[in-house]
Amino acid sequence: MMNGSDTCKDKTILFTGTTLNINYIARTSTAGKELDMVSKYITYLIDKYKKLKRKKAAIFVEPQLDTGYPDIVVLEFYSVPQKKWVTIRNNLNVTDLKILYYIQTQSYSKLSDLQNILGFSKEVLQKSVSRLHKSGLIHYYQRCASVRSISLKSYCRISKVISIEAKIDKWNEAIRQAENNIWFSTESYILMNKDACSESIRVSCRKKGIGIILVNGEVKTVLASKQRRFPVSYASLQFNEWLLRYMNTEGKK
Numbered sequence: 066m067m068n069g070s071d072t073c074k075d076k077t078i079l080f081t082g083t084t085l086n087i088n089y090i091a092r093t094s095t096a097g098k099e100l101d102m103v104s105k106y107i108t109y110l111i112d113k114y115k116k117l118k119r120k121k122a123a124i125f126v127e128p129q130l131d132t133g134y135p136d137i138v139v140l141e142f143y144s145v146p147q148k149k150w151v152t153i154r155n156n157l158n159v160t161d162l163k164i165l166y167y168i169q170t171q172s173y174s175k176l177s178d179l180q181n182i183l184g185f186s187k188e189v190l191q192k193s194v195s196r197l198h199k200s201g202l203i204h205y206y207q208r209c210a211s212v213r214s215i216s217l218k219s220y221c222r223i224s225k226v227i228s229i230e231a232k233i234d235k236w237n238e239a240i241r242q243a244e245n246n247i248w249f250s251t252e253s254y255i256l257m258n259k260d261a262c263s264e265s266i267r268v269s270c271r272k273k274g275i276g277i278i279l280v281n282g283e284v285k286t287v288l289a290s291k292q293r294r295f296p297v298s299y300a301s302l303q304f305n306e307w308l309l310r311y312m313n314t315e316g317k318k
Contacts, residue, residue: 076114078123078311079107087310088155092127092134102258102280103136103231109284110139119143123308130300131159135246136256137229140304142222150313154200157306159299160185161193166299168203169214176210221305223295229278231256236266243275249300252290254278262287 083090094100107124114122123140157165167183168174180190194212198205202220204213228246232239232255239255246253254276262277267288270277276290296302 076117076121077111078121078308079111080123080125080128080307080311082126084307084311086314087307089307089311090129091125092129094127098233098258099231102233102256106229106231106256106278106280106284107137109280123304125304125307128304128307130249130303132245132248133242135228135242135250136231138250138304139225139227139229140223140308141225141227142308143224144222145309145312146218146220146222148201148219150309151200153196154202154306155310155314157196157200159303160189161196162299162302162306164190164193165197165202166296166302168197168212169217169296169302171214173213174211176212179212217296220309221296221302223301223305223308225252226250226295226297226301226304227252227254227290229254229256233258240266240269240273240275243270244273247274247293247297249298249304251293251295251297251301252276254286254290256280
């Protein structure tokens with residue numbers, strides 16, 4: 066796989082390494098059987114999305130998140146917001162996105178409530194809210210020291226964030242990592258290089274809401290993941306920012 070990012074026939078954007086101009090960091094993949102399996106599955110995904118009329122995808126390989134480096138994260142989206150891109154949005158940080166996520170889920174909040182609930186200082190909170198407001202992501206009412214969310218679809222078109230953990234063996238570790246990925250993904254899977262999997266693995270994954278994909282020979286999903294509503298956490302919104310920064314930087318619509 067290549068390093069950086071690339072668009073595959075305008076249907077899939079592939080991120081396989083750090084892309085500094087969008088503040089995206091990824092771990093360098095280690096050569097071996099596991100990477101071969103990941104590469105095979107990514108080729109399958111690119112072919113899959115190429116055949117779809119409206120749905121597009123962005124594929125991130127080992128992105129750096131607060132909890133580690135998931136092997137693959139797939140974003141499904143239909144179009145990008147038509148709002149004019151504001152350059153200050155390129156510099157939104159994790160704190161900004163944590164505050165944005167809370168405002169988005171609560172609709173309306175006073176700054177004093179945000180400070181008490183989220184634990185940020187008044188100065189940090191005010192600067193963050195100002196950046197989000199200037200980015201066009203929230204409404205900020207200075208006189209009454211309150212904020213209100215805007216329509217999620219006005220700045221985000223992602224419908225799914227699908228995480229995949231690949232392991233040649235050590236399935237318990239794969240399941241543990243896939244369970245960790247639930248905090249940011251709408252669907253979480255393990256990827257196995259097998260023709261079939263045991264009933265014990267199915268039972269364990271089903272209990273945790275994790276799906277199973279087999280990639281030995283033909284690619285097939287033998288257990289669907291439980292589906293969660295987007296955004297699942299602030300990290301869900303982080304993927305949206307990386308995607309839109311890239312598309313606006315590269316001029317891709």
